[in-house]
Amino acid sequence: AIVAELARLDGGGALAGLSVLVSAGPTYEDIDPVRFIGNRSSGRMGFAIAEAAAAQGAAVTLVAGPVHLPTPPGVAERIDVRSAREMREAVHAAAAHCDIFVSAAAVGDYRPAEVSTHKLKKSGDAGLALALVQNPDILAEIAALPRRPFLVGFAAETRDVDAYARGKLAAKGVDMIAANRVGDGAGFESERNALHLYWPGGDVALAEAPKRELADALLARVAERYRRTRTEHA
Amino acid sequence: AIVAELARLDGGGALAGLSVLVSAGPTYEDIDPVRFIGNRSSGRMGFAIAEAAAAQGAAVTLVAGPVHLPTPPGVAERIDVRSAREMREAVHAAAAHCDIFVSAAAVGDYRPAEVSTHKLKKSGDAGLALALVQNPDILAEIAALPRRPFLVGFAAETRDVDAYARGKLAAKGVDMIAANRVGDGAGFESERNALHLYWPGGDVALAEAPKRELADALLARVAERYRRTRTEHA
Numbered sequence: 001a002i003v004a005e006l007a008r009l010d011g012g013g014a015l016a017g018l019s020v021l022v023s024a025g026p027t028y029e030d031i032d033p034v035r036f037i038g039n040r041s042s043g044r045m046g047f048a049i050a051e052a053a054a055a056q057g058a059a060v061t062l063v064a065g066p067v068h069l070p071t072p073p074g075v076a077e078r079i080d081v082r083s084a085r086e087m088r089e090a091v092h093a094a095a096a097h098c099d100i101f102v103s104a105a106a107v108g109d110y111r112p113a114e115v116s117t118h119k120l121k122k123s124g125d126a127g128l129a130l131a132l133v134q135n136p137d138i139l140a141e142i143a144a145l146p147r148r149p150f151l152v153g154f155a156a157e158t159r160d161v162d163a164y165a166r167g168k169l170a171a172k173g174v175d176m177i178a179a180n181r182v183g184d185g186a187g188f189e190s191e192r193n194a195l196h197l198y199w200p201g202g203d204v205a206l207a208e209a210p211k212r213e214l215a216d217a218l219l220a221r222v223a224e225r226y227r228r229t230r231t232e233h234a
Numbered sequence: 235a236i237v238a239e240l241a242r243l244d245g246g247g248a249l250a251g252l253s254v255l256v257s258a259g260p261t262y263e264d265i266d267p268v269r270f271i272g273n274r275s276s277g278r279m280g281f282a283i284a285e286a287a288a289a290q291g292a293a294v295t296l297v298a299g300p301v302h303l304p305t306p307p308g309v310a311e312r313i314d315v316r317s318a319r320e321m322r323e324a325v326h327a328a329a330a331h332c333d334i335f336v337s338a339a340a341v342g343d344y345r346p347a348e349v350s351t352h353k354l355k356k357s358g359d360a361g362l363a364l365a366l367v368q369n370p371d372i373l374a375e376i377a378a379l380p381r382r383p384f385l386v387g388f389a390a391e392t393r394d395v396d397a398y399a400r401g402k403l404a405a406k407g408v409d410m411i412a413a414n415r416v417g418d419g420a421g422f423e424s425e426r427n428a429l430h431l432y433w434p435g436g437d438v439a440l441a442e443a444p445k446r447e448l449a450d451a452l453l454a455r456v457a458e459r460y461r462r463t464r465t466e467h468a
Contacts, residue, residue: 031271033392034340034416038262039269068302106268109356118392119416122343125368133361158267158352182268182353 013057025065029111043067046104247291259299277301280338
């Protein structure tokens with residue numbers, strides 16, 4: 001609490017003096033030079049978190065997948081990427097020297113096993129089987145680093161949100177999971193959202209609100225948990 | 235030539251008095267509530283054609299896939315769709331009462347054989363095979379209608395543009411193919427483009443230009459070919 005109070009005095013804001021990395025948006029995995037596998041993440045939640053973190057005094061690095069969004073005010077650095085492997089590289093480079101990593105990007109779990117150099121042509125009336133391989137699990141990789149930042153993962157689920165989120169918290173070894181239900185117009189491609197936060201030993205529901213407001217509420221909890229874990233470990 | 239001159243006098247513009255349908259943008263084919271197969275079409279070429287057609291006096295209907303573009307000035311009607319099957323429905327409804335159909339959309343050739351109601355979960359470290367089936371060929375369907383509009387198809391190719399375009403002209407039974415090379419930054423996701431137009435018995439290269447200028451040059455050729463085929467058939 002004393003550290004937090006000192007931080008607030010030092011330039012104001014619950015995250016003053018801290019370096020925060022935020023990943024946002026989808027990843028696109030190329031099938032050929034024209035086609036790709038994508039997902040519906042608009043990047044708005046991640047961009048709202050980056051904006052809110054900067055407003056709370058953090059030095060913010062934003063790694064963004066393919067989105068149509070301007071860089072939020074106050075964000076110190078933005079790195080645009082397309083594929084999960086590009087995002088992995090950018091996140092690893094930035095995570096090495098940040099205090100908190102909020103992984104809000106919807107990283108594609110799979111990519112085509114092979115990327116065709118030329119546009120695939122239809123052949124006859126037949127279908128085809130597209131072979132997919134798993135992408136690296138960026139959050140799990142960062143969690144396994146010897147000196148790792150405070151980690152916030154996201155879980156976007158269409159059902160059983162609670163069970164998946166608690167499972168992800170344990171399996172990935174992260175400090176917090178922000179879970180939301182998607183589908184039927186909720187979550188993605190919307191200006192509003194609701195989140196349920198889980199951490200080892202606790203959870204809280206953040207009611208539906210504009211994404212920027214929700215980002216403030218999320219970061220207040222992150223700052224609190226961050227100070228607590230750092231005090232416990234010190 | 236007399237018809238074209240009369241049309242120009244009647245309200246000005248090479249397409250005055252004509253109803254023009256333009257399709258634009260990509261289609262997205264859902265894999266599950268979160269993931270989809272898309273393509274890199276930005277919709278800019280199609281939107282430029284819709285704007286140019288309206289400026290030339292046409293009554294324009296624009297059927298647009300998922301894009302981030304405002305409706306161009308003068309466009310009478312815009313219908314937003316997502317999948318190839320939604321685009322097919324919108325195009326069939328509008329094509330029934332239009333004089334010219336410019337099919338600039340990059341309609342996905344394939345879609346997942348099944349759409350999962352819930353988000354697919356990773357299982358172990360294994361890859362997976364995504365089964366795809368062919369989408370309807372909207373342009374070929376419109377070409378087969380007993381009373382069909384003047385048809386302009388697009389061919390976006392990464393190589394052998396000339397051969398594919400001439401093949402498409404013959405195979406689909408359309409009146410004109412506008413072909414361009416894509417990949418390496420050309421064509422898609424760019425403000426500029428170059429086109430090569432093919433019609434039965436002739437072709438012309440339109441040099442690289444901003445998409446709006448290129449749309450004017452394309453429509454000048456379309457208007458000329460439209461008047462000629464209508465005179466020949468009359």
